[in-house]
Each structure stands twice: as C-alpha cells, then as structure tokens.
Amino acid sequence: MLSIEWTASQGWLGPRITPYQNFSLDPATCVFHYAFECFEGMKAYKNSKGQVRLFRPDKNMARFNKSSARIALPNFSGTALIDLISKFSAMEERFIPAARGYSLYLRPTMIGTQRTLGVGPPGSALLFVIASPVGPYYPTGFKAVSLEATDYAVRAWPGGVGNMKLGANYAPCVVPQLQAAKRGFHQNLWLFGEKEFVTEVGTMNFFAAIRDKETKKKVLMTAPLDGTILEGVIRDSVLDLARERLVPEGWEVEERKFTMSELASAEEEGRLIEAFGTGTAAVVSPVRNIHWKGRLVNCGLREDQEVGEITKRMKDWIEGIQHGDEEHPWSLKV
Numbered sequence: 001m002l003s004i005e006w007t008a009s010q011g012w013l014g015p016r017i018t019p020y021q022n023f024s025l026d027p028a029t030c031v032f033h034y035a036f037e038c039f040e041g042m043k044a045y046k047n048s049k050g051q052v053r054l055f056r057p058d059k060n061m062a063r064f065n066k067s068s069a070r071i072a073l074p075n076f077s078g079t080a081l082i083d084l085i086s087k088f089s090a091m092e093e094r095f096i097p098a099a100r101g102y103s104l105y106l107r108p109t110m111i112g113t114q115r116t117l118g119v120g121p122p123g124s125a126l127l128f129v130i131a132s133p134v135g136p137y138y139p140t141g142f143k144a145v146s147l148e149a150t151d152y153a154v155r156a157w158p159g160g161v162g163n164m165k166l167g168a169n170y171a172p173c174v175v176p177q178l179q180a181a182k183r184g185f186h187q188n189l190w191l192f193g194e195k196e197f198v199t200e201v202g203t204m205n206f207f208a209a210i211r212d213k214e215t216k217k218k219v220l221m222t223a224p225l226d227g228t229i230l231e232g233v234i235r236d237s238v239l240d241l242a243r244e245r246l247v248p249e250g251w252e253v254e255e256r257k258f259t260m261s262e263l264a265s266a267e268e269e270g271r272l273i274e275a276f277g278t279g280t281a282a283v284v285s286p287v288r289n290i291h292w293k294g295r296l297v298n299c300g301l302r303e304d305q306e307v308g309e310i311t312k313r314m315k316d317w318i319e320g321i322q323h324g325d326e327e328h329p330w331s332l333k334v
C-alpha cells in the first residue's frame with residue numbers, strides 16, 4: 001500500500017510504500033463519526049508485451065481533489081499522485097494479469113484522521129492507495145442485467161454531493177439495492193424527481209440508444225452532469241468515442257434529461273435499441289429490462305442475446321485503449 005500523511009501545520013509528509021497493513025486509529029477519529037472520506041476507483045492494465053498502463057488517471061485525480069475539497073480535506077497534486085501510483089503499480093507489476101479484461105484495481109482513498117468529536121475541518125488526514133488484481137466482470141461472457149427502477153428513495157439531488165465519490169453517498173444505497181435483489185433484480189435504477197428522470201444504475205452511469213420519434217435518427221443518450229449523477233470517466237469516454245466513431249455513421253449523441261416514461265414509450269413504439277451501464281469495474285454492463293410501475297420495459301435485446309451491438313463495440317474500443325492494443329492519448333504508459 002501507498003500512504004501519505006497530512007497535517008494542517010506541516011502539509012503533506014513523505015509518501016511511503018509499505019506492506020499492506022492495519023491502521024491504528026483513536027475511536028474518536030473524525031472519519032468514524034462524520035464520514036470524512038472520499039475515494040477513487042481506477043485500474044492498471046498490462047498488455048501482452050508486459051507494458052503497464054493507466055487509463056485517463058488525470059480524470060480520477062481531478063475528481064479525487066474535487067471530492068476531498070468538498071469535505072474540507074486537503075488536495076494533493078494530481079500529477080504527483082499519478083507519479084506515485086505509477087511507481088506503486090510498477091512495483092506490484094507481478095499482480096497485474098496481462099489478459100484482456102484483467103487488471104490491478106487501485107483504490108485511492110483519503111480520510112480525516114483528527115481525534116475529535118467536534119464537527120469541523122480535520123487538522124490531519126491520510127491518503128492511501130490499496131490494490132487488488134481483478135478479473136473480467138463477466139468471466140463467462142456478457143450477462144445482461146435486469147433493473148428495478150427505485151421510486152421511493154433518491155440517491156442524489158441538484159446542489160447535493162451525489163456527483164462526488166464521498167463514502168457517505170454509498171452506504172445509503174445498499175438497502176434499495178437489497179430491495180431490488182429481493183425481488184429478483186440485479187441492480188436498481190435511480191430516478192430523480194416527480195418526472196422520474198433516469199439518472200444512474202446502481203454505481204454505474206446509464207446510457208440508452210433510441211430511435212428519435214421525429215427525426216428517426218439513432219440517438220445515444222445519457223443524463224447530463226447536473227449534480228444528480230457521478231461524473232464517470234467511462235461515461236465521458238463513451239461520449240467522446242461515440243462522437244468520434246458513431247456520429248459519422250449517422251448517430252446523434254445527447255447529454256440530456258430523459259424520463260422513465262420516455263424510455264417506456266420508446267419501447268412500446270419499437271424505438272428502444274439498447275441500454276447499458278458504464279463504470280471502471282465492468283466497463284459496460286448491458287441492460288435487459290427495467291421493472292417500472294408494475295411493468296417490464298424491455299431494452300432491445302432478444303431473449304437469446306446478452307449484449308447489443310453498440311454496447312459490445314464500446315467495450316471493445318475502450319478495452320483496446322486500456323490495454324494499449326490501440327495507441328491512444330488516454331492510455332498512460334507507466
């Protein structure tokens with residue numbers, strides 16, 4: 001593990017890479033009481049030539065600093081942390097499997113470590129990075145997921161903090177997730193507001209491909225960054241790749257609000273082409289259907305089909321860049 005301590009009086013102290021080990025913290029440490037915690041999720045990839053790479057780490061660093069600043073924790077130079085994470089990944093190189101879909105998951109985390117029950121800016125903090133090898137999310141090939149639209153709980157709201165990776169955002173999402181699982185669904189779909197705007201699926205951003213009612217054009221759409229969704233690195237990458245590679249094929253790409261009833265009408269009229277979630281863990285996760293208001297909205301897959309064409313192409317493009325099979329400025333050689 002990599003760890004770096006910070007105090008308000010001394011600033012950041014020397015970074016250390018040590019064996020994985022326990023922390024010893026006073027029970028009054030502020031992280032335990034007021035959730036002074038934020039984190040990132042990223043991966044180191046290896047290709048067949050043994051090269052180790054990070055994928056758009058600058059995006060993770062920018063988001064990490066945005067999260068920490070929101071909870072009065074210090075910032076750390078993004079480029080310096082990329083450097084340290086590169087050294088750390090290179091050191092742990094033997095734990096990075098080279099096969100497609102495999103990687104070393106990296107979890108940068110920052111906590112407030114001041115001993116106090118007073119609510120205030122922490123006078124000390126700890127930044128640490130732990131890692132674990134991970135395999136493909138779908139080891140036996142894609143498995144399309146069934147979602148339950150959650151209409152009784154809200155994950156995030158404009159002006160809130162749901163657009164940041166704060167630990168405090170995640171514990172409250174587990175019960176709605178369990179509720180969905182109890183009724184036989186893999187994940188829940190978070191809606192927002194009385195109009196039931198579609199925001200995110202579990203801890204993934206959500207994309208839908210539809211045929212526009214008026215223009216008849218194919219549209220790939222996802223919710224805009226209005227504070228109600230997490231600003232995913234894969235979301236951003238899918239949007240960029242779609243604009244670069246799908247728009248020339250006649251697709252339109254839209255970051256806009258859309259409602260569950262809009263998706264349901266698209267399905268009824270045969271205009272819902274496919275839907276998928278995006279995130280660092282799975283890259284893309286195909287969606288089979290969404291349970292909403294007592295009905296099942298089918299997201300364009302045949303019964304014998306686990307993934308749609310656009311979902312599959314996106315996964316191949318992004319994995320190709322992540323592993324360095326396609327040379328791309330998003331991939332940073334360690």
Ligand SMILES: *Cc1c(COP(=O)(O)O)cnc(C)c1O
Nearest residue numbers: 203204205230232233234279280
């Ligand atoms: C991390 C996360 C995502 C995905 O972000 P990526 O940067 O693409 O991995 C989406 N939604 C939530 C709620 C998240 O925490």
